[in-house]
Amino acid sequence: MTTRLRNNHVFINCPFDPGFRPTFDAIVFSVLYLGFVPRCSLEDDDSGEFRLSKIQRIVEECRFGINDLSSVALDVATGLPRFNMPLELGLFLGCKRFGPPNQSKKRTLVLDTDQYRYRAFISDISGQDIRAHGGDPQRAIREVRDWLRLASKRTTLPGGKEIIRHYHTFNEDLPEICSVFALDPDQLTFLDLSKIVTDWLRRDR
Amino acid sequence: MVAKTIHVYRSGEVWTVKKRGKSAKTFSTQQQAVAAAKRSIKKEGSGQLVVYGTNGQIRHYETYRMIRIQEHPKKSPIAAQISRAVSKVVLERVQSDPSPTSDHSAKKQPRLHQLSI
Numbered sequence: 001m002t003t004r005l006r007n008n009h010v011f012i013n014c015p016f017d018p019g020f021r022p023t024f025d026a027i028v029f030s031v032l033y034l035g036f037v038p039r040c041s042l043e044d045d046d047s048g049e050f051r052l053s054k055i056q057r058i059v060e061e062c063r064f065g066i067n068d069l070s071s072v073a074l075d076v077a078t079g080l081p082r083f084n085m086p087l088e089l090g091l092f093l094g095c096k097r098f099g100p101p102n103q104s105k106k107r108t109l110v111l112d113t114d115q116y117r118y119r120a121f122i123s124d125i126s127g128q129d130i131r132a133h134g135g136d137p138q139r140a141i142r143e144v145r146d147w148l149r150l151a152s153k154r155t156t157l158p159g160g161k162e163i164i165r166h167y168h169t170f171n172e173d174l175p176e177i178c179s180v181f182a183l184d185p186d187q188l189t190f191l192d193l194s195k196i197v198t199d200w201l202r203r204d205r
Numbered sequence: 206m207v208a209k210t211i212h213v214y215r216s217g218e219v220w221t222v223k224k225r226g227k228s229a230k231t232f233s234t235q236q237q238a239v240a241a242a243k244r245s246i247k248k249e250g251s252g253q254l255v256v257y258g259t260n261g262q263i264r265h266y267e268t269y270r271m272i273r274i275q276e277h278p279k280k281s282p283i284a285a286q287i288s289r290a291v292s293k294v295v296l297e298r299v300q301s302d303p304s305p306t307s308d309h310s311a312k313k314q315p316r317l318h319q320l321s322i
Contacts, residue, residue: 008275032274032275033272033274034272035272035273035274035275036275037275037276037277037278038277039277043277043279044279156272157272158272173291173294173295173298176294177287177290177291177294180286180289180290180293180294181283181286181287181290189281191277191279191280191281191282192281192283192287194277194281195277195280195281195283195284195287195288196287196291198274198275198276198277199287199288199291199292200291200295201274202253202255202266202274203210203212203255203263203291203292203295203296204208204210204225204295204298204299205208205209205210205253205271
């Protein structure tokens, strides 16, 4: 049976380490603000499903994919590179190319710290939409917004400046919201963060 | 920043209509307050309306010509608590906005349709 491709679902393939958290949160906020649904492997903690199967299922359901290759560097502790993000990008591109006809509608954004750094380690992806955020969450919001505007062809999406302004207000409220549950804003689960952003946007835009 | 959300909430004996950065207006009934909020949104061309019950929780929410914020298909295990906490924090901030209040509660209001909220 062909999996339904969801036109407003966005697969977020990003590093989940603390250093990337501000950029990750900004991307999630931006995607929700624009009326899309962010999806990622952290959304489901069903230990009965293999991690790769879970990712494949999410990839198959999402029309859009944001793939951040910022962390494709040598890990300080192990001295080895991390390949998860390029692997998941490959899955997304492969699904588009070899999947059933509905999967050909997939659109991909590749984000990195620098515009042309990918040439040094994954030059085969040239020709894709590759944009740089320089590790700056605000720049990531602008890039995601501009790309989704073009890729979805939705002409009524608000501008990056507006999203950034609201993101600042959201970040002012977040510690107080989290304090109700005695939670650390930097350690929210993906589903809790998505729910907080969704509810906040429905109350204060 | 131009806020697009209009909040309607109870303040003592009156209902307040408030938009961040703008002066608040008060009305003697919730229906009058909601109708005024809707008129304001339509006049501006787009916006969203949030009506809080006397317990501070959302009783009614609607958008007008704005992008709909989508819910994630998987539910957070603490979704209900999150909704309550977000309502509380946002409402407190709106209520503490220092803009002046204009009282419409004593003025004659046009006849309005009953709202099912």
